[in-house]
Amino acid sequence: MIDIPAELAATQQLYNGDKGRQFIAGLPSLVADFLERWELRPDGSPMHGVTALVLPVLRRADGTPAVLKLQLLDEESAGEPVALRAWDGDGAVRLLDHDPDTHTMLLERLDPTRMLSTLPGTRDAVLVIAGLLAHLTAGPAPAGIRRLGDIAHAMLDETPGALRRIPDPQTRRTLADCAAAVREVADEPGDRLLHWDLHDENVLAAGRAPWLAIDPKPLAGDPGFELWPALHNRYDPDETLWRFDAMTDTLGLDRARARAWTLGRLLQNALWDIEDGRPIQERQLEIAHRLRTPGA
Ligand SMILES: Nc1ncnc2c1ncn2[C@@H]1O[C@H](COP(=O)(O)OP(=O)(O)O)[C@@H](O)[C@H]1O
Ligand SMILES: [Mg+2]
Structure with a gap:
């Protein structure tokens, strides 16, 4: 037993x-x-x-x-x-x-004693995730996978009601900006197979490859929607833009679209927080600010 x-x-x-x-x-x-x-x-x-x-x-x-x-x-x-x-x-x-x-x-x-979170360098860990994403998001999603386009439109429908429950005007403005960015790309949501949850405890060391992904919650969509977990792992605000650039470079993504979809992940997280009555994590808002800084 x-x-x-x-x-x-x-x-x-x-x-x-x-x-x-x-x-x-x-x-x-x-x-x-x-x-x-x-x-x-x-x-x-x-x-x-x-x-x-x-x-x-x-x-x-x-x-x-x-x-x-x-x-x-x-x-x-x-x-x-x-x-x-x-x-x-x-x-x-x-x-x-x-x-x-x-x-x-x-x-x-795989080796459960060696998650990617045990790798000493945070930048090295981001490069591992970028390298895995290059493989994982290379092909179109098979039939039957949830579609990012549906999720994006559902988020946009929920946003006005959710924003009314946020007392702080600055937070409200940040989330409204995230929604505006998603609105720009929502009608071109992409069709690649996405993992969606590639954080550094869902990557394990292996024998046949140095690192492999586990535990996908897959979507069909734009690989720009994959970047947020690696910005959030072992969070270092000053590394946010370096990480974003490293991943968009490795994956060959258009930075403006990738930024919009990453702001979409921040909106998704915030909508869950609001629904559950939790305060919105400071870190989510900070990542949004870092990505929206002029020149970023
Ligand atoms: N293929 C695997 N080989 C070895 N250990 C694994 C494997 N898949 C999962 N594990 C272990 O089980 C834990 C939970 O698995 P995971 O698939 O991430 O489920 P959850 O959805 O609960 O996060 C992992 O953190 C890891 O320690
Ligand atoms: Mg897991």
Whole structure:
């Protein structure tokens, strides 16, 4: 029997309420089913992030190290196996098996002790992310992936009501500017396969490549919408423009469009904060200011 990490039970309860509790309660038997069905043997303690249980396993047939990933199916996680299959290991972890009924995945095992966040240099880490994005966003998104255009238009529809709930005029102005930038590009949202969540704890060291991405919440859209996590990782305000330039250079992106889509990520984060009744993080506003400085 496996021990379910208490933090995972707590975050599931917090974010998903009854559904989260049921997911946690069902995990031991779900794990047992898949160990049997896919002929696996446990090979270490379960790991977890905010949403998923990840159990190291070995394939009984040939001893291949892998991990079993179990998470609730929702609109963000639904595209994960579709994207991993499309990438076929190029820049991302390989999908070895997938059960659509329970959303359970068997993934190639990477090195969980070496996340990109352990790399000493923050600039080096940004270059790793840029290099991975060059592979991940090179191709068009397959069918069935959520579309950035829909998300952008939904954000623009929500913005006026959300802004009315912000008392501070300066914050309101910053977010209105973010929305104006998104409005300029919303009708040309792009069609590349995006990871969307490539922060430095979703990049692990590997054997067949130095670093590989895990845990996509994929979208079909413009790669400019991928840059915000690497601006936010190990935040250093004075490095914001260096990081933005390094990524747009590596990816060959038009800077004005990439800036607009990055302001779109800041708007997306702010709309979630407003919806949940949280203050908008100072850092989000600061990144927006840095990107909008003349000459930036
Ligand atoms: N393929 C893998 N190989 C080794 N460890 C993994 C793998 N995938 C995930 N993990 C571990 O499990 C943790 C949570 O996985 P992740 O896919 O990021 O889920 P979450 O959606 O909960 O963040 C990771 O931080 C990592 O430690
Ligand atoms: Mg993760």
